[in-house]
Amino acid sequence: MSVTIKDVAKKAGVATSTVSRTIQDSPSISEKTKQNVRRVMKEIGYRPNLTARGLVNQTTQTIGVILPVSQGQAFQNTFFLSMIRGISKACNEKKYMVSIASGTTEEELLESIQTMAEGGRVDGFIVLYSKKDDPIIEYLHQEKVPYAMIGKPYKYENEMLYVDNDNITAGKDAANYLLQLGHQKIAFIGEDTKQMVIRERLKGYAQALEDAGLQVDQELILDVTLSEAAYRKKMQQLFGNGDFPTGIVASDDLIALNMSYLLSSFGLKIPTDVSIIGFNNSIFAEKSQPELTSIDLHTDSLTSQTVYQLIELMEGKQTLAVKIILPHQIIERQSCKRKVE
Amino acid sequence: MSVTIKDVAKKAGVATSTVSRTIQDSPSISEKTKQNVRRVMKEIGYRPNLTARGLVNQTTQTIGVILPVSQGQAFQNTFFLSMIRGISKACNEKKYMVSIASGTTEEELLESIQTMAEGGRVDGFIVLYSKKDDPIIEYLHQEKVPYAMIGKPYKYENEMLYVDNDNITAGKDAANYLLQLGHQKIAFIGEDTKQMVIRERLKGYAQALEDAGLQVDQELILDVTLSEAAYRKKMQQLFGNGDFPTGIVASDDLIALNMSYLLSSFGLKIPTDVSIIGFNNSIFAEKSQPELTSIDLHTDSLTSQTVYQLIELMEGKQTLAVKIILPHQIIERQSCKRKVE
DNA sequence: ATATTTAAAGCAATCGTTTGCATTAGCAAA
């Protein structure tokens, strides 16, 4: 088989405990012995067996990432993959590993989470979505499995760890930015207005309009997950005639980008005819033409903070239900312009 | 802490070995005893500790998924996430778990793969990309770690397990389809022509043109990963005047979709002015307007086949270096039309 | 009734680590 701690011990002429202690750089082993042991380890290519270590330590150094049961929805993709990537990165740094939990049905997902948790395969979980009456959250909470959420919890808000942006204010800021540029008729385009994030941004958008003494017009709110046909129809209604919105708050850069393509098919140009602002300050925002004004949400910190905090929690160093709200920031580029009367 | 096999044994009044054997439904335990033990297990909520089991079995029932070191590239996203989802699904079914291996640099990725493999955290890997002179592949191969690739290997093609489509033929078929509809000036739009998949589709496209006695014009080949500015300029060149291509082979449905938006900004309509065919037969293809003709690559089978084969390999039931080439199929919808002279 | 076979269950070693406690060696103090 592979080389074990015993092989190292034998070759170095010491006990396995000594090897184990030099791995941990324990002060009770003399520097001379340590060096010798380290040399042997390198020589015969030893790597500790994490399973064995996990068995005695009752810890696995791995974090489970919970994806929502797949709904085949379009633009979420970008989000989840970048979350996985970010979590992965932060975990690497902390010498943790990451496992994926997903399922076709909710029951399947729960079952798989239970095996992972109670089977001792992970030390804790990061939940990448938020929904009402979620049995998964219920389970994690009841069983006191360490977990963190990226996003805003529906329940247990004051009893759990989560990392999020202030999406209401972010939405408000986006709308205000356009208002302040003189736009009055401002549309909101969201990927899936059932999602918590989008709802919050929408809420902020509505607040900003109200605060400015404007009426919130449901006709100006579009849900991209409508069937393509319905969506096109609404687009036609909105932009097919002279009285079109001159400002758009798009819930995501990709949506904004798509809008800009769509608008050109109506003969409208950005920012000359329409100003548009997106969220995420993604790579698309910088690279598109014209460059897109976008709200930076520090998504990198979203993942890294979550990982760090969760690790604290799992290692018992931290038992408080911290919530971390990351700041946002408008990155001004070329897609918004003062309205000319 | 949590309930172990000993607790079950004690409560049921049997030895741990008996409990272990009833879990495995061994015939050497009487039905009566088994039922009693099962009752107790349920009663006290026992779940086997996978770490302990892994230690004795020298197996972990988990598959590592290797993502490429992130290049921040756009449209790949869709692909990787759907692969992760698919693998996850197939693994669930087979009672396997999935771990993610990723890294910021190649060294980091390799290191993390080594800890996973030699630390006994995974039984094997699925590699989600293919590149030249890849140290990761080199490592897996030298160390005889079980692995499979989704896509076409650069090296060891005859010594390893991989699952792929015949992308050359697929590309050829796409182009032929347009040729056969009477189109002569056909463009190829790819996400990143350095990728193996895209290169193969491009190759097929070129072959089809040559077979039809047409010259392959480099001006008609576009790489979406060009800087936005350069890309727009090329688009302008291609579609900004009367002599535009009337057929487009797009390396992905999303690309095709974007093209269709872009074309409308040039006042061109699909399929009236331009016919377009995509790859993947994704949800976008069905939902877009007009519905998109696309080549179905059976991506679900791509992941499930890979998982099944890899499991066979890991469990030692299969030692041959199988390669599985999945068929493809043109799904005709509304985005292509016979050219009118 | 005794010997033989077989079915069912238990014993104890094992997987590769970690860690509390015991042991040893080396040296200074008495």
Place this chain on the structure above:
DNA sequence: TTTGCTAATGCAAACGATTGCTTTAAATAT
């Protein structure tokens, strides 16, 4: 020299399962 410390190492018992082998008990054959 003997005693007492301390620093450095080793011993062996965990961790929670699995499994080869032994034992027990029951059933069958003689």
